[in-house]
Amino acid sequence: MSEPATIIDVRDVSKCFRLRQQRGESTIKAMAVDILRGRTKTRDFWALRDVTFAVRQGETVGIIGSNGAGKSTLLSLISRTTNPTSGTIETTGKVSSLLELGAGFHPDLTGRENVFLYGAIMGLSRAQMAARFDQIVEFAEMADWIDEPVKHYSSGMYVRLAFSVAVEVDPDILIIDEVLAVGDAAFQRKCIGRIKEFKRKGKTLLVVSHDLGTIHKISDQLILMEKGQIIAAGDPDAVVAEYQWLSREKSRTAESKEWGTGEVKIERARFLNEAGEETQELTRGKQLQVQIDYSTQSRIATPVFGFAVQTASGTLVYGNNSQIDGFDIPFVEGQGSVCLTFESLELLAGAYLFSFSVHSADHQTNYHRLDNALPINVTSAERYEGLCHMPVRWGVGK
Amino acid sequence: MTLCAMVPLFKEIYAFRDLLWILVARNLKIRYKRSVLGFLWTFLNPVFMIIIYSIFLKILKSFDPSDPIFLQKLVTGIIVWQFLSMCTGDALHAVLGNANLVKKTSFPRIILPLSTVLANMVNFLFVLPILVIFLVVTHAFTISDVSILPLIIITQFALCLGLSLILSGMNLFFRDTEHLMGAVMLAWFFLSPIIYDFARIPERFQRLAMLNPMCGIVTGYRAAFLGTDLMAPRLVGLSLLVSWLVLVLGVVLFQRWQVNFGDKL
Numbered sequence: 202m203s204e205p206a207t208i209i210d211v212r213d214v215s216k217c218f219r220l221r222q223q224r225g226e227s228t229i230k231a232m233a234v235d236i237l238r239g240r241t242k243t244r245d246f247w248a249l250r251d252v253t254f255a256v257r258q259g260e261t262v263g264i265i266g267s268n269g270a271g272k273s274t275l276l277s278l279i280s281r282t283t284n285p286t287s288g289t290i291e292t293t294g295k296v297s298s299l300l301e302l303g304a305g306f307h308p309d310l311t312g313r314e315n316v317f318l319y320g321a322i323m324g325l326s327r328a329q330m331a332a333r334f335d336q337i338v339e340f341a342e343m344a345d346w347i348d349e350p351v352k353h354y355s356s357g358m359y360v361r362l363a364f365s366v367a368v369e370v371d372p373d374i375l376i377i378d379e380v381l382a383v384g385d386a387a388f389q390r391k392c393i394g395r396i397k398e399f400k401r402k403g404k405t406l407l408v409v410s411h412d413l414g415t416i417h418k419i420s421d422q423l424i425l426m427e428k429g430q431i432i433a434a435g436d437p438d439a440v441v442a443e444y445q446w447l448s449r450e451k452s453r454t455a456e457s458k459e460w461g462t463g464e465v466k467i468e469r470a471r472f473l474n475e476a477g478e479e480t481q482e483l484t485r486g487k488q489l490q491v492q493i494d495y496s497t498q499s500r501i502a503t504p505v506f507g508f509a510v511q512t513a514s515g516t517l518v519y520g521n522n523s524q525i526d527g528f529d530i531p532f533v534e535g536q537g538s539v540c541l542t543f544e545s546l547e548l549l550a551g552a553y554l555f556s557f558s559v560h561s562a563d564h565q566t567n568y569h570r571l572d573n574a575l576p577i578n579v580t581s582a583e584r585y586e587g588l589c590h591m592p593v594r595w596g597v598g599k
Numbered sequence: 600m601t602l603c604a605m606v607p608l609f610k611e612i613y614a615f616r617d618l619l620w621i622l623v624a625r626n627l628k629i630r631y632k633r634s635v636l637g638f639l640w641t642f643l644n645p646v647f648m649i650i651i652y653s654i655f656l657k658i659l660k661s662f663d664p665s666d667p668i669f670l671q672k673l674v675t676g677i678i679v680w681q682f683l684s685m686c687t688g689d690a691l692h693a694v695l696g697n698a699n700l701v702k703k704t705s706f707p708r709i710i711l712p713l714s715t716v717l718a719n720m721v722n723f724l725f726v727l728p729i730l731v732i733f734l735v736v737t738h739a740f741t742i743s744d745v746s747i748l749p750l751i752i753i754t755q756f757a758l759c760l761g762l763s764l765i766l767s768g769m770n771l772f773f774r775d776t777e778h779l780m781g782a783v784m785l786a787w788f789f790l791s792p793i794i795y796d797f798a799r800i801p802e803r804f805q806r807l808a809m810l811n812p813m814c815g816i817v818t819g820y821r822a823a824f825l826g827t828d829l830m831a832p833r834l835v836g837l838s839l840l841v842s843w844l845v846l847v848l849g850v851v852l853f854q855r856w857q858v859n860f861g862d863k864l
Contacts, residue, residue: 281705283861305704321618
């Protein structure tokens with residue numbers, strides 16, 4: 202079987218916005234102010250820089266990245282609501298897009314009128330739309346509201362109707378920007394069901410979402426964007442890991458802090474895998490060693506070394522120290538290292554931050570504490586839920 | 600842009616004809632849904648204008664005071680003018696007022712101003728029979744140059760569309776358009792033979808005045824309905840030609856500007 206055809210072809214696309222330093226509209230007043238002040242103060246902002254990627258027929262591609270990375274700009278370019286500053290975008294077939302809330306609905310028109318309006322924008326005839334109308338209303342669960350002006354709708358109703366229409370106009374390419382987060386859980390499940398059905402029909406889907414779990418589940422390929430550029434693309438597991446890694450790195454520099462008397466100083470901490478190689482990535486269930494290098498000015502008796510593992514959002518997963526574990530360290534002097542071994546690291550897939558501390562046995566003196574010092578990325582083949590693995594046994598009773 | 604370049608545009612508009620009709624219907628619906636009197640307003644506004652002007656013009660003597668059909672000429676002029684002024688007024692918000700659609704969906708943007716002009720055209724076509732009834736009842740209706748009526752109507756449509764394209768695009772890049780419009784339209788109103796006869800324009804200015812497309816259009820309507828003199832047909836022809844040039848200019852400018860609409864809204 203031959204490779205499916207490329208259906209979205211984005212080549213060297215850049216988009217520049219010219220920002221006026223003073224916010225405002227172009228009026229005589231604004232021009233006069235500019236002339237009096239000398240030059241017009243504008244600043245170029247490159248929302249996208251040399252973005253190239255291709256989507257094949259039938260693929261579902263997710264785009265992830267932090268706020269302002271250019272995801273929505275990219276989608277609006279592919280939807281042709283704006284034009285690139287340079288580069289080309291080619292799409293094959295009918296593109297239906299759900300860009301943010303709104304989807305082009307007119308607040309004064311009723312749901313029914315808006316459904317037909319959207320259908321017409323998608324190039325469907327009135328008769329074609331009429332044939333799909335009942336299904337759209339049923340899927341959106343809007344039968345009681347369809348003849349009300351949409352300005353009276355709640356945001357959930359709005360997005361339900363918009364999603365139903367966008368899917369039901371039978372596009373070749375469906376573009377969804379972050380709208381699924383709006384509906385309630387039940388509707389979200391329904392949407393994902395519909396998206397899967399859409400995929401089965403061999404249609405192409407492009408999704409932007411901050412909901413990593415969902416986007417990971419539905420995508421065949423993920424694209425990670427940062428500051429208007431693609432920094433990773435391909436296998437969803439790898440890209441999600443990369444993204445979590447990136448956000449950890451960011452939060453680490455933001456949140457990492459250290460304090461203490463410095464009588465014992467943690468110079469360095471590093472992760473080692475089974476083979477003794479330094480790593481920042483591990484598969485769940487593998488052995489992990491943490492080597493903590495310290496240095497002291499003088500001889501310090503009975504220090505206690507501790508560590509804690511947190512998620513990116515700051516949830517404490519586990520904390521322990523040498524004292525609790527009954528591992529006595531008589532004294533430390535000069536330079537040395539403390540080794541901590543997880544025989545089997547049972548953290549589930551995700552990124553975690555390790556904090557380390559060393560303090561006196563009576564907890565009165567804090568020698569050195571490093572918060573959120575060392576990030577690690579855990580991958581896992583199994584799709585468990587939660588933070589850590591708990592081995593269980595299943596059985597069947599009579 | 601040559602005429603050949605217009606062909607794909609026509610095809611595009613044709614492909615989106617359902618959208619065009621929906622937008623036309625929406626424009627009409629939104630306009631009349633909100634007011635109690637609805638469609639009557641299309642009719643009442645010119646009636647008020649006519650009452651006011653007919654009183655003042657008697658005093659000002661801008662028409663020949665002995666003209667037996669002075670009122671009929673005035674009514675024709677005002678109704679014709681109203682089509683234009685409603686088009687230009689709506690054009691300012693044709694794109695701006697549909698920011699939601701433009702930013703979130705993709706379709707030929709030219710559909711937007713085209714739909715507002717068509718909606719006003721529908722309005723106008725409903726008002727025309729009322730005008731004819733008025734002219735018949737007052738014994739002023741003369742079947743003479745009625746054959747030129749379709750040409751005049753289509754030409755006025757071209758002028759209105761051309762202006763709407765320019766204004767709807769310009770208002771996005773230059774928000775003062777909205778404020779300048781009032782003054783420009785007022786001047787244009789008085790420069791066009793609406794509250795006076797074209798013949799009242801001093802002869803040496805008549806050639807110049809014929810460059811004003813509304814001169815040819817108003818004179819044409821009067822000739823069609825009232826059997827008045829078409830004046831110099833060649834001059835009328837010239838001002839009709841100007842209307843079509845405005846349309847071509849409008850299409851060219853609009854198509855050039857529309858690329859950046861999404862960023863400007």
